[in-house]
Amino acid sequence: MPGSGKSHFGRILEEELICPLIDLDKEIEEAEERTISDIFEQEGEEYFRQAEARMLRIITESQEEVIISTGGGTPCYHDGLEYMNAHGTTVYLEAEESVLIKRLAPKDHRPLMVGDTEKRVKELLNQRLPVYQKAKITLSHRDPKRLAQELENS
Numbered sequence: 731m732p733g734s735g736k737s738h739f740g741r742i743l744e745e746e747l748i749c750p751l752i753d754l755d756k757e758i759e760e761a762e763e764r765t766i767s768d769i770f771e772q773e774g775e776e777y778f779r780q781a782e783a784r785m786l787r788i789i790t791e792s793q794e795e796v797i798i799s800t801g802g803g804t805p806c807y808h809d810g811l812e813y814m815n816a817h818g819t820t821v822y823l824e825a826e827e828s829v830l831i832k833r834l835a836p837k838d839h840r841p842l843m844v845g846d847t848e849k850r851v852k853e854l855l856n857q858r859l860p861v862y863q864k865a866k867i868t869l870s871h872r873d874p875k876r877l878a879q880e881l882e883n884s
């Protein structure tokens with residue numbers, strides 16, 4: 731989910747595992763030379779989903795070992811989760827609804843969070859949970875060092 735801490739955890743895992751990290755949203759922004767918000771505004775969501783799916787595949791095919799922090803929607807469109815499960819270890823980073831609502835306050839820049847944040851978070855969680863639950867690892871504790879150990883031993 732947006733706000734669950736994927737980018738934040740990714741940066742910690744990068745240090746713990748000494749493995750390069752790629753943030754999918756950042757790569758898309760660099761390739762498109764505009765922000766995710768601008769892409770949504772100027773091109774619409776479907777365009778973004780295609781760019782996201784394409785970038786996920788480009789990175790996966792061009793890198794040997796890499797941590798990818800995806801966007802919250804990446805697993806849910808264009809068979810994203812199935813693709814990631816087939817090519818690597820997937821981690822669903824669980825976060826409580828109340829934590830997400832607090833982090834994704836109206837000042838947040840995320841384009842899917844316009845309007846009533848509480849309602850949007852609940853809607854997105856309901857829609858997406860069945861997909862997220864198919865990840866290979868679900869992380870409900872908030873300790874990235876433990877996750878790093880789990881991944882090293884897997």
Ligand SMILES: Nc1ncnc2c1ncn2[C@@H]1O[C@H](COP(=O)(O)OP(=O)(O)O)[C@@H](O)[C@H]1O
Pocket residue numbers: 731732733734735736737738739833872
């Ligand atoms: N475990 C955590 N404890 C406290 N704050 C966190 C934690 N994980 C993320 N945050 C904060 O929550 C916000 C959203 O995190 P981010 O990593 O951007 O989420 P995502 O990439 O999943 O949307 C950021 O301001 C980040 O600093």
Ligand SMILES: O=C(O)C1=C[C@@H](OP(=O)(O)O)[C@@H](O)[C@H](O)C1
Pocket residue numbers: 731732733736737755766800801802803804840841842
């Ligand atoms: O949940 C989503 O559909 C999205 C989450 C965002 O990434 P984060 O999950 O890193 O906020 C970003 O990819 C885009 O705004 C769409």
Ligand SMILES: [Mg+2]
Pocket residue numbers: 736737755799800801
């Ligand atoms: Mg992120």
